[in-house]
Amino acid sequence: MRNEKSLRFKRRLEEMEKLKFYLNWILRCVLAITFVYAAISKIFYPNEFFNNIRNYQLIPDYLSYVTAYFLPAFEIVVAILILTKRFFTISTLSITFMLLIFILAISSAWVRGLDINCGCFGSGAPEGYEMVILRDIALIVLCIILFLINKKNLPRCT
Numbered sequence: 001m002r003n004e005k006s007l008r009f010k011r012r013l014e015e016m017e018k019l020k021f022y023l024n025w026i027l028r029c030v031l032a033i034t035f036v037y038a039a040i041s042k043i044f045y046p047n048e049f050f051n052n053i054r055n056y057q058l059i060p061d062y063l064s065y066v067t068a069y070f071l072p073a074f075e076i077v078v079a080i081l082i083l084t085k086r087f088f089t090i091s092t093l094s095i096t097f098m099l100l101i102f103i104l105a106i107s108s109a110w111v112r113g114l115d116i117n118c119g120c121f122g123s124g125a126p127e128g129y130e131m132v133i134l135r136d137i138a139l140i141v142l143c144i145i146l147f148l149i150n151k152k153n154l155p156r157c158t
Contacts, residue, residue: 042075050065058105075098
């Protein structure tokens with residue numbers, strides 16, 4: 001009887017580990033695809049993305065220009081690195097930090113009454129500020145879930 005319970009418990013643990021493994025890779029792929037897709041639309045239309053950044057009225061034009069060329073490349077790099085074990089932590093933290101900055105910038109535009117395209121995925125159908133912020137929060141939640149799934153594999157500070 002006791003062996004039977006122990007065996008069932010062991011099987012449950014194995015099933016949970018398998019579920020965590022698949023969930024881990026699904027979430028990593030969702031984040032990677034999202035950021036690669038966002039970056040590609042910006043790479044093909046850098047002047048449009050430059051104007052989107054400039055419309056936020058948060059940084060000088062020369063920084064908007066640098067950001068318009070740097071950010072898409074950085075998004076692709078972290079999207080690729082989130083799929084690796086070695087750079088998982090830094091890439092997930094980078095994605096989370098970018099999303100927080102995006103939320104702050106969008107919130108700032110909303111509070112100041114600016115009617116602008118967020119520039120997240122190129123020039124598409126205009127999205128309301130609420131939806132953009134909710135999407136970014138959902139992506140942050142995915143990052144948090146990834147950290148929780150991978151917490152025993154994260155580097156430890158001693």
